[in-house]
Amino acid sequence: MDFRLTEDQEAVRSSVREFAQREIAPYARDWDREERFPWEVVEKIKPLGYFGAPIPEEHGGMGLDAISYAILVEEIARADSSIRSIISVNCSLVGLTIVKWGTAEQKARWNPKLASGEIFGCFGLTEPDSGSDAGAMKTRAVRDGDDWVLSGSKMFITNGTVAGLALIIAQTDPGAGSKGTAAFLVPCDTPGFEAREIHGKLGLRASSTASLHLDGVRVPNDAMLGGIGDGMKIALSTLDNGRVGLGASCVGLAQACLDAGLDYAKNRTQFGKPIAAFQLVQEMLADMAVKIDAARLLVYRAAALKDQGVRNTLEASMAKYFASETAVECANLSIQIHGGYGYIDEYPVGRYLRDARVTTLYEGTSQIQKLLIGRHLTGENAFV
Numbered sequence: 001m002d003f004r005l006t007e008d009q010e011a012v013r014s015s016v017r018e019f020a021q022r023e024i025a026p027y028a029r030d031w032d033r034e035e036r037f038p039w040e041v042v043e044k045i046k047p048l049g050y051f052g053a054p055i056p057e058e059h060g061g062m063g064l065d066a067i068s069y070a071i072l073v074e075e076i077a078r079a080d081s082s083i084r085s086i087i088s089v090n091c092s093l094v095g096l097t098i099v100k101w102g103t104a105e106q107k108a109r110w111n112p113k114l115a116s117g118e119i120f121g122c123f124g125l126t127e128p129d130s131g132s133d134a135g136a137m138k139t140r141a142v143r144d145g146d147d148w149v150l151s152g153s154k155m156f157i158t159n160g161t162v163a164g165l166a167l168i169i170a171q172t173d174p175g176a177g178s179k180g181t182a183a184f185l186v187p188c189d190t191p192g193f194e195a196r197e198i199h200g201k202l203g204l205r206a207s208s209t210a211s212l213h214l215d216g217v218r219v220p221n222d223a224m225l226g227g228i229g230d231g232m233k234i235a236l237s238t239l240d241n242g243r244v245g246l247g248a249s250c251v252g253l254a255q256a257c258l259d260a261g262l263d264y265a266k267n268r269t270q271f272g273k274p275i276a277a278f279q280l281v282q283e284m285l286a287d288m289a290v291k292i293d294a295a296r297l298l299v300y301r302a303a304a305l306k307d308q309g310v311r312n313t314l315e316a317s318m319a320k321y322f323a324s325e326t327a328v329e330c331a332n333l334s335i336q337i338h339g340g341y342g343y344i345d346e347y348p349v350g351r352y353l354r355d356a357r358v359t360t361l362y363e364g365t366s367q368i369q370k371l372l373i374g375r376h377l378t379g380e381n382a383f384v
Contacts, residue, residue, distance in 0.1 A: 003297075005067070012068045013075060019048065020079035028080035031206035032351050035199070037162060038206055041083065045117065050076070050087050052115020055095045060112030066303035070248035074296075077252030078259075081355040082206035084249045089158045090114055092245040094121025094167050097238045098185070101226045106185060110165060119164025122188075123242075124154035124212050125235050131155075132368050134169075134235065135178050139214065141170035148172075148224065150184060150217040156362065160195040160210025163188050167238075168214070169231045181231025185223050192217040203354030240313050242363045243320035244306065247299040250323035250359050251292060257330035257352050258288045261337040264347070275337070284333045292330065295323035314376045321369035327356035 005013070023044055031038045045051065054069040055061025064072065069091070077084035095114045098107055113119045130136040139152025150170055157166075166186045173180030186193060195210040226234055262285060265276035275281050298319040305312040331353035335342035342349045360366045371382045 005071075009065075009068050009071060012064065013071045016050075016072050016075040017078075020075050020083075024076070024079035024083055028082070028206070029345060029348065029351065031080070031082065033205075033345070035201075035205040037208050038083070042086065042117065045083075045087070049115070051090050051117040051120075052095065052111070053087070054091050055099060055111055055115045059099060059107050060115040061095070062115075066244065066306040067300055070244060070299055070303045073245050073248040074252035074255070074299075077249040078256045079252075080206065081249060081253050082204045084252070085158050085204055085207045086120065086162075088242070088245040088249060089123060090117075090121050092241040093123035093238050094165065096241050097123075097167060097183075097234060098225065100237060101183070101230070101234055102185075103222070105222070106225065110185065114165070120159045120162050121165045121167060122157050122159040122163035122210075122212075123238060124157055124166050124168040125238075126155050126157070126362075128153055128155045128211075132365060135232065137169065137171055137181075139168065139170045140174075141172045141182055141184065143172070144218070146221055147218050148184065148221065150186065150214045150219065152214055154212040154214075156198070157195070157210050157212050158204075159208050160212055161197050161208045163195070163208075166193070166212065167225065168212075169235050171231075172228055176229075178232040179229045181235075182228050183225040183231045183234040184219055185225055186214075186217060186219055190217050190219065203351070203356070203358055205354075236313075239363055240316050241306075243316040244299060244302045244312070246359060246363050247295070247302065247316070247319035247323040250320075250327040250356070251296045251299055253352060253356050253359075254288070254292045254295065254323070254327045254330040257327070257334040257349060257356075258285065258292060260347065260349050260352070261285055261288065261334040264334075264338050264341075281337060284337055288330045288333055291326045295319070295326045298322055314373065317364070317369045317372040320363065321366050321373070324356070324359035325366060327359055328353070331356045 049062045052061030053064045053072050057063040073088055114121050127137050141148045141150050168184045168186050172182050192215040194213045198209045265281050266274055268275045302312045302315040302319045334349040341347050375381050
């Protein structure tokens, strides 16, 4: 077992870190305050290929291995998790899903556009009345000749208002349960499709979060990804991809908390010496460092299994669960180190906490991850 990164992986870390710290980190506070999607940095990212980082080169992407992609996501999130969310949803939840499930025509049509940033993708699974219970979705797809007509609503959709393509999971036969679900690639300019921005978010304020409304949205049969009955399988495999990327994002966010805590502790003087010299401050820093390293190793293990073509559902859930909880804990500890200054946005740690908090909720709550892990351990399904 070799824990060393390859030269190529180290090069990815170095180049992405340099870009992120130069072009993203200095502006993250302003984007957060303004709750504004930062198109200016998006345009700078496009020629770098990050929007297609893990997508194979034959489909227009960079073709990064899963560990290199995790490193890229980690470094972007270390600068600003909002920007990370734009990239990871486009790559993990949409692009890689098309790579796995799409026809040759679907791959040729959509992946080069997603990889180049010509369009962004969004993933529509969650609904106003079905979050963890995804099988209770109400969005319907009804066959009409050679077309499908989609109607329903999706909620909390990252990239929703900026996307050009939506991957929508819908129910074709409510009586068939998950066996009646299907996935559809829906161009966002299709008549009847509407995205409405969600305002007042606690965190990730520089990313787009929307509710999607489909009112008689008509798509051809070849817009279906996979077949009838594959919708939930596609959704679950998509979330496996997403959880590795989200775990890496949480590692980057937690690392930013440690970086900020260390910098403040070394420069803040109390009782005649830097607070970094105090035992209880060192304890908080040590707790952060150990948990970040553990989270990083869990993420890299899940990514390594993916690179080997081994199913990693359990490992992805473990990585996402531990890394997201670690990000929240590290943000809290870093605020504690900052004292009252951590409570105002002169320093970034308050934003880190707001951005970290949602990671325990989306792409499967921490409680859902525990149930997935428990099902693996016991063989008993707590969901039914």
